[in-house]
Amino acid sequence: MNNRPITEDDLHAYVDDVLEPERRAEVGSYLAGHPDVAKRVAGFADQRELLRATLAPIADEPLPPELNLSRIIEGQRRRSPPAWWAIAAMLLLSVGGFGGWIVRGSMEAAPGGLAALAQEAAYSYNVYAPDRLRPVEVRASDTAQLVQWISSRLNRPVKVPDLASSGYRLMGGRLVATQHGPAAMFMYDDDHGSRVVVLTRPMSSGDQNAPMTAQSNDGATGFTWADSGIGYSLVGKAPAETLRPVANEVRRQARAI
Amino acid sequence: MQDMLVQVEPLIPALRRYARALVRNRANADDLVQDCLERAVSRWHQRRDGSVRAWLFTILHNLAADQFRQASSRGRHVPIEEAGEGELRGAAAQEHRLMYHDVLDKLARLPEEQRAVLLLVAVEDLSYAEAAKVLNVPIGTVMSRLSRARERLQQELDGVAGAPGNVVTMRRLT
Numbered sequence: 001m002n003n004r005p006i007t008e009d010d011l012h013a014y015v016d017d018v019l020e021p022e023r024r025a026e027v028g029s030y031l032a033g034h035p036d037v038a039k040r041v042a043g044f045a046d047q048r049e050l051l052r053a054t055l056a057p058i059a060d061e062p063l064p065p066e067l068n069l070s071r072i073i074e075g076q077r078r079r080s081p082p083a084w085w086a087i088a089a090m091l092l093l094s095v096g097g098f099g100g101w102i103v104r105g106s107m108e109a110a111p112g113g114l115a116a117l118a119q120e121a122a123y124s125y126n127v128y129a130p131d132r133l134r135p136v137e138v139r140a141s142d143t144a145q146l147v148q149w150i151s152s153r154l155n156r157p158v159k160v161p162d163l164a165s166s167g168y169r170l171m172g173g174r175l176v177a178t179q180h181g182p183a184a185m186f187m188y189d190d191d192h193g194s195r196v197v198v199l200t201r202p203m204s205s206g207d208q209n210a211p212m213t214a215q216s217n218d219g220a221t222g223f224t225w226a227d228s229g230i231g232y233s234l235v236g237k238a239p240a241e242t243l244r245p246v247a248n249e250v251r252r253q254a255r256a257i
Numbered sequence: 258m259q260d261m262l263v264q265v266e267p268l269i270p271a272l273r274r275y276a277r278a279l280v281r282n283r284a285n286a287d288d289l290v291q292d293c294l295e296r297a298v299s300r301w302h303q304r305r306d307g308s309v310r311a312w313l314f315t316i317l318h319n320l321a322a323d324q325f326r327q328a329s330s331r332g333r334h335v336p337i338e339e340a341g342e343g344e345l346r347g348a349a350a351q352e353h354r355l356m357y358h359d360v361l362d363k364l365a366r367l368p369e370e371q372r373a374v375l376l377l378v379a380v381e382d383l384s385y386a387e388a389a390k391v392l393n394v395p396i397g398t399v400m401s402r403l404s405r406a407r408e409r410l411q412q413e414l415d416g417v418a419g420a421p422g423n424v425v426t427m428r429r430l431t
Contacts, residue, residue, distance in 0.1 A: 009400050012407070016378060018385075044407045047414060048379045054360045055380055057353070058277050059270035066291050067273070069266045073298050141261070142302040 006030045011037070015044045077140060077169060113206030114231065118215045118224040120178045121199035121233030124185050125220050128174070129195040129237075136172030136187050146173050150184040154202065161198060161253050163188050166246045168196060180204045196236035196243065198250055203231045212247060214240055223247035227254060261301050264309045269294070271310075271381055272317055278376050279321050279369075281361060289324065293317040311387040318373060318391050325369055363413040371406035374399055 006027055013019045014027045031038040065071070128135050138146040143160060151158045153175050160170060168188035176185045176199070183201035203226050212225040221243055222235040232254065234247040272293060276286035293316045304312050364372055370392070377388040378399075385403075389396040 008404055012400065012403055013385075015407075040411075043411050043414075047407065047410055050360060050414075051364075051375070051380050054353075054357050055274050055278055057357075058274040061270075061273070063269060063273075064287060067269055067287060067294065069262060069269065069294060069298075072291075072294050073261070076295070076298050141298075145302050 011041050012044070015041060015048060073141070078164065113203070114210050114213065114224050114226060115215075116178075116180065117199065117201070117203070117207075117226075117231040117233050118213075118222050120176070120180075120183060121197065121222055121224065121235045122215075122220050124176050124183075124199055125195075125197045125222075125235040128185065128187065129197060135195070137174035139172040140170040142172070143170070150175060153182045154184060156202075158184055158200075160186055161250045163196075163246060163249060166249050167191065168246065171195070194236065194238055196234060196238070196246065199233045199235070201231055203229050207231065212251065214244070225251060227251070230254070261298065265294070265297060265313065268310055268313055272313060275314065275376055275381055276317060276321065278361065278364065278380070279373065280324070281365070285324075289317060289320050292320050296320075307390075308387060311383060311390050314377065314381065314383065314387075315391045315393075318377075322369075363410060366413060367406055367409050371402050371409065374402040375406040375410065378403055 004026075010019065010023065010027050014024065014031075017024075019027065031041060138149065140146075147158055147160060150173065160173070163170070167190045169190070171187045171189055173184060173186040176183050178201060180201060181204060183199050186198045186200075187195055188198075189195045207226045208229045210224075210226040210231075212223050215222050215224065220235045220237055221240050222233050223240075223244060224231070224233040225247075226232070232247075232250060234243060234250055236243050236246075269290065272290050273286065276289045276293075277283060280286050280289065293313065296316050297313055300316075364375075367375070373392060374388055377383045377391060378385065383391065385396055385399050389399045392399065394402075
């Protein structure tokens, strides 16, 4: 009935019980007619059982604390590995191309400038920060992906600010649409679940460099500024005196690059 | 994050078992597993589709292989005996303990590459294709190593079978 010769591989697959039922039957009847081979195969099967029985208790031992996966995950989240989501700031930019005209004026008079960015940041905060299900599109655990994605959409290398020293942990981020093109939004929370967002995008018009200004939009407090053509806005519900040092930290990191 | 917990956590005992069978010393083995988990967490997003199990064993195996390489290039003696095995009590446990050391001694006489294949396939239930992936060799190499590993281990086991009492003597010699 069967013409396929039995191979060594078949014998091992027989021992490991990974043969198709039909082939298994063929090997079985071959072994029935070859007691010497059958003895060898039985020996392999015995040693397989011996190994499994000998080593099984190791897998039953309680896990030591250092192998607690939740703690390892938490540990990495807190540590903010310096390699890529780096020490520092957000946009490493090779300026150029965004020269354009510079408007220096009050925020009200420059709808494309700082005021617009502050407004966009407040919108993003109001929409995403209260979201319990999916506040961010890409989580902090996937920061490398987030950075790659945001960088490619903003056409420049982006780095995520590390606010751990201010007590805020990165939750993740997303791309948001603004009237002035794509912007990167990063969200953070502190130990009490209080959230802040940082919105950043190139200043396509107006306010290429602007000092930090405070504003209150739709019940949220924000600090907004621009450095070398890149605008930043940090928004949260915490008191202004709490948020200002955090904004200063973001600015410090961005300038430190 | 949650899917990582759900997919990785149940595999930790098997990773420990593999590491322990490879390097024997409990503390060293758990250090390897811890390194493996740290890497798995930080590289979770980089993994390709396919078996998480094979992916984790690949990380662990590479870490163990690095350690072997370093140990042999330094000519350093890797402590083989378990220190804190004191939890095992009673006659049955005592017997298992002897068997454990005896089997691991014999396993340790296999070349590292054969031992790895045998453990991955016969104990950890990886498919031949998964074992090939973990060890980064063609599947034909997995099969030939598996065959040699089983022949070799059988010789070791048969050697003892003919001489009762040898188990303990051999333990003292190592």
